[in-house]
Amino acid sequence: MTIQLIFKIAAVGILVSVINQVLKHSGREEHAFLVSLAGLLLVLMWIVPYIAELFSTIMKLFEM
């Protein structure tokens, strides 16, 4: 599961940059921005559970 996360994020990043190029050349700037925003939110949604798990393990480990 772990390495797939990085591949998924990389895939979303590449896809978003390609879509942005296409949208920019076809003249729709605001759509390009919306697409990259959506891609970023999707990626963040994937990462947040891992970050939460990391911080809870650290809190539990060091009894903070």
Add this chain to the structure above:
Amino acid sequence: MVKVVLIGLVAVFAVLLMKVGKPEFAMAVSLAACVLILLFAGGTLTSVIGELKKLFSYITLPEGYLKILFKILGVAYLAEFGSALCKDAGQSAVSGQIELVGKLTILAISMPVVTSLFETIARMTW
């Protein structure tokens, strides 16, 4: 250990790939890699801390000091994690603030130890 190195290398390649077009995704990939690598280290960390606790149980140490020590370890690690990530993204001002707050919390946590030290010194001299 091999898995950790592999994840790090793959993440670095992904970051370099996306650093030109989409810097925010590069930051997301490096954040994900840091988190994943540390989740791997969780297992070994728990065993090391268990051994440390066993070692500390031999010497008669006031219970509070051990807890303070571990808390300082945790705060130091978190501060370093956040500040390194911010420095990677190019925001050295933010990373400096995170480090400053980390140092302050460590100082605040270790205040009781310092006061008890001065108390023992004062008791000895008079």
